[in-house]
Amino acid sequence: MADPREGVTPDGLIVTGARRDRVPSAYEPVLAYVLGRVAPEVSVHVYGSVANGTASVPGSDVDLLTIGLPAADASVLGAEASAAFADVCRGVEIAAVSSDDYAGEGDEAYGNRVFLRHYCAHLAGPDPGEALPGFPADARAARGFNGDIERALRRWRAALGRDDPSDLSLRIARKSLLALAGLVSVHDGTWTTDRFTSAARWSEIEPALAPELARLRTLSDSGDGTTDEPEALLAAGGVIESIAARFAAEIGLWRPWTRPVADGVRSGGMTPDEVDAFVSSLDGCRHKPRGWYVHDRLVARLVDASTLLVRVPIERREELIERWPDAFGIPPRLEAHHKIEAYLDRAAPDAVREAIRLAWEFQR
Numbered sequence: 148m149a150d151p152r153e154g155v156t157p158d159g160l161i162v163t164g165a166r167r168d169r170v171p172s173a174y175e176p177v178l179a180y181v182l183g184r185v186a187p188e189v190s191v192h193v194y195g196s197v198a199n200g201t202a203s204v205p206g207s208d209v210d211l212l213t214i215g216l217p218a219a220d221a222s223v224l225g226a227e228a229s230a231a232f233a234d235v236c237r238g239v240e241i242a243a244v245s246s247d248d249y250a251g252e253g254d255e256a257y258g259n260r261v262f263l264r265h266y267c268a269h270l271a272g273p274d275p276g277e278a279l280p281g282f283p284a285d286a287r288a289a290r291g292f293n294g295d296i297e298r299a300l301r302r303w304r305a306a307l308g309r310d311d312p313s314d315l316s317l318r319i320a321r322k323s324l325l326a327l328a329g330l331v332s333v334h335d336g337t338w339t340t341d342r343f344t345s346a347a348r349w350s351e352i353e354p355a356l357a358p359e360l361a362r363l364r365t366l367s368d369s370g371d372g373t374t375d376e377p378e379a380l381l382a383a384g385g386v387i388e389s390i391a392a393r394f395a396a397e398i399g400l401w402r403p404w405t406r407p408v409a410d411g412v413r414s415g416g417m418t419p420d421e422v423d424a425f426v427s428s429l430d431g432c433r434h435k436p437r438g439w440y441v442h443d444r445l446v447a448r449l450v451d452a453s454t455l456l457v458r459v460p461i462e463r464r465e466e467l468i469e470r471w472p473d474a475f476g477i478p479p480r481l482e483a484h485h486k487i488e489a490y491l492d493r494a495a496p497d498a499v500r501e502a503i504r505l506a507w508e509f510q511r
Contacts, residue, residue: 148201149341160281161261161288161338167268169200177209177232177239182271184224190214190275192267202236209239212267214275218243247495249275253472254401258291284338286398289329292340294401296326296391298465304381305462316372319380320363323387326394327360333398342367359386401472416491417499419449425500429507444510447503453492455499458506460485467505471498485509 152164170178174197185191195210196202202209209228213221221243228239249259264279282288299322306315324342331345332338334352339345346364350357363386366372380387394400426432426439426447433440438448438456447457459467464487468475474494475487489499 148196148203148207149344150196150199150201152199153339153341155284155338156281159283159285161265161284163265164199164201165194165266165268166198166200167270170197170268171200171202171204173204173235174202174209177228177235178270180228180231181211181224181239181241185213185216185220185271187272189216190272191216191270192263192276193270194262194267198266198268204235205233206237209236211239211241211270212263213241213243214246214249215272216241216243245495245497246275247497248470251473254287254291254294255469255472256291257287258294261288261291284332286333288338289332290398290401293322293326293329293394294399295469296322296394297400298469300381300387300391302462302465303377303387307378307381310377312374312377313372315377316366316380317369319377319387320366323390324360324363324367326390329398330390330394356386356389416453416494417496418491419452421496422447422449422455422491422499422503426503426507429504431511432507441507441511446506446510450488453490455489455491456481457487457489457502458485458510459487459502460505460509463505463509467498467502471495474498475502 150164152162154162156162170193178193182191190213192198192212193210194212196207197209209232211225216224221241225239225241228241229236232239244259249256249263260279261282263276264282267276269276303315303319321342324346325340327349328340328342328345331348331352335348343364346360350360363380366376379385382388423434423439427434429441429446431441432446439446445458447455450456461484464475464477467487468477471494473490475489475498477487481487487502489502491499
């Protein structure tokens with residue numbers, strides 16, 4: 148359900164209805180269940196319809212954001228809470244991120260800070276959103292939220308024939324309409340993340356897209372796509388490509404990684420020795436003169452003291468770049484290969500370990 152309080156303040160800042168005191172009382176037992184099972188140092192927030200007070204029992208999800216909770220623990224806890232409160236909510240979804248996801252001047256990190264500040268209500272643990280200022284309702288915020296739309300388009304096309312068509316249609320529709328909401332916000336000088344009203348408004352701006360946008364609205368709500376629907380949505384010159392192209396032209400996309408630090412200057416990340424310790428801990432991995440291998444297949448090798456080449460499957464590279472844009476790059480020479488570069492002088496250790504783990508699973 149749309150947040151009726153979402154919009155723009157008189158001084159041009161984003162405003163929403165997300166507040167702790169707007170959480171309906173019916174969901175307090177769900178929150179208490181989760182909070183009783185996470186460590187006190189984990190930051191926990193609620194967002195979505197529960198946070199802005201528009202949720203309804205039992206048809207709404209309880210969406211939680213955690214900072215510092217391992218992803219595996221979040222998945223298990225979400226499943227347990229969903230089962231325990233099936234009569235209260237459709238499901239409990241727990242996102243697990245790290246403080247690194249909010250650091251730096253990259254577009255994704257900026258969008259993460261906007262979301263934390265304006266769309267999340269703090270529940271427990273440290274509150275990194277408390278010190279954040281209000282953010283302007285502008286193209287930078289829209290880009291921070293959905294400047295990965297072209298990456299998503301490539302990822303969806305790679306998933307054709309692999310992922311369930313109905314689930315893929317749902318993901319395509321929801322993300323594309325969120326990008327469309329950014330277009331509406333910038334075009335009209337307003338601020339919205341509501342998919343339905345944005346589709347209706349853009350149908351007025353581009354009437355030729357109205358039938359396709361109506362279909363996306365239906366899919367974003369039900370996900371009831373036909374077997375061949377994803378391929379039709381993702382066709383060259385189709386509605387999704389049109390949205391992505393318009394977004395790129397009017398708002399811009401997440402900037403590709405370029406290393407902004409001088410050679411030899413280390414601002415976090417991992418050392419080669421730390422990489423060696425982690426890779427060597429993986430079953431079957433061995434360090435040879437030219438890199439680390441499992442069953443004589445390359446997992447990773449050092450290009451120089453601060454650049455690690457990792458053999459990540461092509462279809463998984465975008466996931467890494469989306470989550471850690473400052474950590475990874477794909478130079479032109481690697482575009483057609485199952486490889487990615489990790490920049491050890493900048494990358495969060497979790498990012499490097501995840502890339503190595505993907506390569507190890509891919510090669511063994």
